[in-house]
Amino acid sequence: MADLFDNTQDGAPVARPANRPLADRIRPARLSDVVGQEKLLGPEGPLGAMLAAGSLSSLILWGPPGVGKTTIARLLAQETERAFVQISAIFSGVADLRKVFDAAKLRFEQGRGTLLFVDEIHRFNKAQQDSFLPHMEDGTIMLVGATTENPSFELNAALLSRAQVVILDRLSLADLERLAQRAEQETGRALPLTAIARERLLEMADGDGRAALNLIEQVLSWKVTGKLDPEALSKRLMRRAAKYDKSGDEHYNLISALHKSVRGSDPDAALYWFARMLEGGEDPRFLARRLVRMAVEDIGLADPQAQTHALHAWETYERIGSPEGELALAQAVIYLALAPKSNAGYVAYKAARDLARRSGSQMPPAHILNAPTDLMKTQGYGAGYAYDHDAEDGFSGQNYFPDDMKRPVLYAPVERGFERELKKRVEWFSGLRSKRRGSDKT
Structure with a gap:
């Protein structure tokens, strides 16, 4: 009859029916039996090392559903001879927590620790999360929280500082x-x-x-x-719907994968992540906006048509809707993935913004200021301005930065796509500028 009992709260045997679900019948009895988390539980893994040293701390188990979070927590309690208490943040409130803490305190006074397993811990609000802190600090409980959401975003900093985050992988x-x-x-x-x-x-x-x-x-x-x-x-059997949360980690993980696949010039991978997001129910308009962003940030002037192509795909989707409009977006994904890449314009823009913040309120040089009044003329506004159309090669080579600023180099085009031509122009104008300045000094 031993297999009909499960040591749960306070170690008291609780009878379980013989016809229980298969998942419960083959639940691991030892940590070494847990499948798929060997890198955590092995001798060199974080949990294995803590158990070997006898220094197990409070934990946050972060991972997708069905990877063993509850089982690991239960076995950790067994391994450390603590009472195992399980609650769910979905169904528990302040009164429930108070009862759990009171029982744990009584247990602690009797010389036994409590491993409190909190499923979906990210669903507790800030005040509820803070209520764990004093009981964690005085040793009344060892908290093991389980979450499918990124703890960095969902859990209080105070709670995270008192617990170690352990990441569990989806099963292969x-x-x-x-x-x-x-x-x-x-x-x-x-x-x-x-x-x-x-x-x-x-x-x-x-x-x-x-x-x-x-x-x-x-x-x-x-x-x-x-x-x-x-x-x-x-x-x-119906295929199980892929896990996807349009406002959660999967949303950000998949859009990151799509963006980086486009940046990495891999149209097949880009199409795959694009399709994964659509299958998960993502709004095609979000994807359309992101494609325009990719064109601007990662392709830029290496292919000036990329932004136009992305905008036209977005417009096509808006005009004809799903599912035909999604084909236009898919073709934009392919075009952007295969386009030459350059972030030179993006880097130049950020550098210009940084320089603008640091340079304060320096005036433009007087020769490029308009002088609509006599007073402004007497102040030298517009004096010495060289009209570029009258200059040799249509280029005067004058300085357009503030007088006290050393000329910076913000835009550095790459040797890819159309920017190869722009690089030639930049170098040509730079050579002319040096030539004109040299002639001005003589």
């Missing part, structure tokens, strides 16, 4: 295959799938171990003859 196909083999061993049945269909099943889980086991349990319950191929599997 190899990890999910190990879970499948455990499930087959536990149930005594093999999945009735061909090798390719088996791989498709694991892909449907999208790196979520709990989802994988639920899918496996569903397939194992089918009464079929022979092995199902991918087509037969897809008729019986």
